[in-house]
Amino acid sequence: MYKVSIGIILFLQAFIGYTQQSDVFNAALPTLNKYFSEDETLHKRVNDFYDSLENCHDTSTVDWLFREQGEVSALLANNFELNKIWSEGLTIEQILKDLNKSLLGFQFNETDAGDFHLLVYPNMQFIFDHASKHLLNGEPDETSLKIKGGFDIIFDAWSSVKHNYTTYCYDICCDCAQESALGSGLHSRLLTAIVIYSAHSNMFSEALKEIKQGIKNDVLYTYAFSSPKNAIIAEFEILKPLLELSEEEVLIYEKKSLYLQKTPESALHNYGR
Numbered sequence: 001m002y003k004v005s006i007g008i009i010l011f012l013q014a015f016i017g018y019t020q021q022s023d024v025f026n027a028a029l030p031t032l033n034k035y036f037s038e039d040e041t042l043h044k045r046v047n048d049f050y051d052s053l054e055n056c057h058d059t060s061t062v063d064w065l066f067r068e069q070g071e072v073s074a075l076l077a078n079n080f081e082l083n084k085i086w087s088e089g090l091t092i093e094q095i096l097k098d099l100n101k102s103l104l105g106f107q108f109n110e111t112d113a114g115d116f117h118l119l120v121y122p123n124m125q126f127i128f129d130h131a132s133k134h135l136l137n138g139e140p141d142e143t144s145l146k147i148k149g150g151f152d153i154i155f156d157a158w159s160s161v162k163h164n165y166t167t168y169c170y171d172i173c174c175d176c177a178q179e180s181a182l183g184s185g186l187h188s189r190l191l192t193a194i195v196i197y198s199a200h201s202n203m204f205s206e207a208l209k210e211i212k213q214g215i216k217n218d219v220l221y222t223y224a225f226s227s228p229k230n231a232i233i234a235e236f237e238i239l240k241p242l243l244e245l246s247e248e249e250v251l252i253y254e255k256k257s258l259y260l261q262k263t264p265e266s267a268l269h270n271y272g273r
Contacts, residue, residue: 022050024104031102035095039079045072046103053105053127056134059143062127063203069122070162073106077120092116107161124151125160150204153193156186157211166211169218179270180218183227183235187215191242216243220252229265236260 021029025047036042049068052061085095092110099108099118105126109119128151136144157166165171168187169180181187194208219239225232236257245253260268 021047022054024050024054028102028104031098035081035085035099036076036079037081037084039075042072042075042079045075049105053130056130059135059146059203062131062135062147065127066124066204067206069105069124069127073120073122076103076106076108077118080118082116082118121161121163123161124154124158128160146201146203149193149197150201150208153190153197153211154204154207156193157190157214166214166218168215169222178222179224179226180222181227182219182222182225183231183233185235187219188235188238188242191215191239195242215239216245216249219243220249220256223259223268224270225268229260229263229268232268233260 028046028050029043032043032046045068049065049072052065052068056062056065095118096108096110099106105123107121107123109121111117111119128147131147131151135147157168159167167181168190169178171178190211194212198205198208219236227235240253243249243253
């Protein structure tokens with residue numbers, strides 16, 4: 001009898017834990033049922049995300065929320081029940097309006113051309129605002145400096161919503177090559193900030209690694225720029241010790257250096273192509 005009672009208690013505790021739902025999740029549930037009706041795993045992850053957000057009281061939770069937001073964004077995009085929606089006669093505008101209004105912390109959009117595909121981007125400002133409410137009040141301390149410092153770097157690199165482009169390398173039009181902001185000082189500022197931040201904290205390690213790799217790829221492989229040639233070359237030289245280049249990448253870097261030196265200024269810009 002004793003064992004049975006313990007089993008029942010454990011079951012009830014698990015059941016209650018699963019059924020506890022955050023206020024934000026409850027508001028989003030009708031939309032989840034409408035567009036993701038058969039995906040209970042996704043529902044639970046969305047609920048866990050919102051529940052952790054509303055009870056965010058430490059840096060490890062902030063770090064988890066940041067990673068989880070990216071993963072849930074991918075699940076929302078991949079598991080969207082498109083065929084069911086078309087059968088109900090809803091417009092794309094109505095679908096996006098419903099999703100953006102209800103599923104806070106995620107930005108929903110559509111592909112620019114071709115058949116409709118749902119795009120979902122993490123709105124990182126949403127996490128920062130909640131972290132600020134719970135953890136950044138009062139005098140600055142180690143916790144608040146870690147959180148704010150990490151988000152400062154991330155927002156500088158990606159802005160507050162993580163789209164498919166960055167602030168240091170971006171598309172300016174559909175027919176143009178990607179344009180780099182090399183020469184603006186942003187690349188060296190970001191890399192220096194990452195080095196300093198990583199020496200004192202392991203928060204946002206995956207995001208900072210991704211930003212660093214993105215900057216390296218931009219420096220080595222982008223050939224259109226928005227800054228004057230002398231500024232491009234000056235920052236390019238500053239970046240070499242910050243990029244942690246492999247032997248193969250050093251060779252690519254040297255070839256890129258010669259390219260920048262020999263190429264006329266007009267040819268370094270999209271309008272010169």
